[in-house]
Amino acid sequence: MGEGDADARLMLRYAAGDAGAFDALYAAHRGALWRFIRRSVKDAAATDDVFQECWSRVIANRERYRPEARFATWLYRIAHNCCMDHWRKSGRRDRREAMDDGAIAAAADESLDGPVEAVLAGEASERLAAALERLPPEQRTAFLLYVEGGLSVAEIGEATAVNPETAKSRLRYAIARLKQSLGDDAPD
């Protein structure tokens, strides 16, 4: 694939030396990628580090990029690997698994900029953030890749190095748990 992928063409142009193409790519993906990483690693400072590391790898590997898959798939595979590296280095993944719901909710609250923003963000968003924190990392990653990254089930499987059936299963479990946590506020 990749022939019709505008992002892939931008990436190829950037690899050929067009810095403007990178700016366009970055603008298109920065928000979603930031949120994906932030919800994956949770720690604000670590989010910044992992986010920069992810784009650094994109820049460093620009000449190796081949449009065999969608650019977003390649980008989120790099992001997922960066998160995994972060978890390995910090040893935090295990602790995250062991966190109780209260601690996770409190940690989710920490990411709010202030009380006014918290009110504006809405209760549903708060509960979704907390519910996301409670998900097992694999299901959370699958959910975020699907919603924030816009990846298909097959692309999620490719990005996380599992087969599409496993990816689909993780996604279904994730959405079921999130709906259960949000109750009536869950989207249809």
Add this chain to the structure above:
Amino acid sequence: MEQDQEPPFPREPWQRLLKDRADVPPETTDARIRAAARKAVAPRAARWWLPASLAASFLLAVLIVQWQYGNDEVPAVVTEADLAPPAVDEAPPAARMDSAPAQRKESPPRIAPFERAPVEVAPEPEARLGGPEQDLKAASEMVAEETDETDETGETDEPDLGASLAESGFDSREAPRPAAAAQAGALAKVRTPEAWYAAIAALRKAGRIEEADAELARFEAAYPDWLKEQGLSKP
């Protein structure tokens, strides 16, 4: 790539909920990443100077070495002839100048200082002398001793060089340079014809044929019948 036939659930409502958090990277992070991206693809025009400077240094070194050794004409192999005392050149200066390039072509390049050494019979370290050189040195020493015998008035009890040369049939039109004349005189002053004969033989043995021939001519002029009397052939 395989596309999902049936999406598990719609993304948009969930995206809206997540985006409500308005999480975006800080501007400083944006600026840092964009700068890194631009730097990575910036033209590397400044990298030319390294190979250029290396090439220039190498070329300069080669030129210096060529200039140095080209002027000195350092021989590839230093032969015994290079170490021998300078030959008595009997050719006129003009002829020597003409023949100089040809000599350079025929013989291996010689070290300039040896070529330009004084033409006088210069004292050489004993280790370098042997055979004819030693004979010549002995003759020179004899001359020196005789010069020492010169009294304060400047008179000597021996005939002067001109007289000696005239006596030996020396032709002034073919006059060698002063140093060569001194050497010829030195040989002529070898008192005994036996020593002179031996010196001429030594010159010939050393390959200095022209000098040996010239010396033989002087010898025969000085002692026309000596060879016959002794029953000797020309050295």
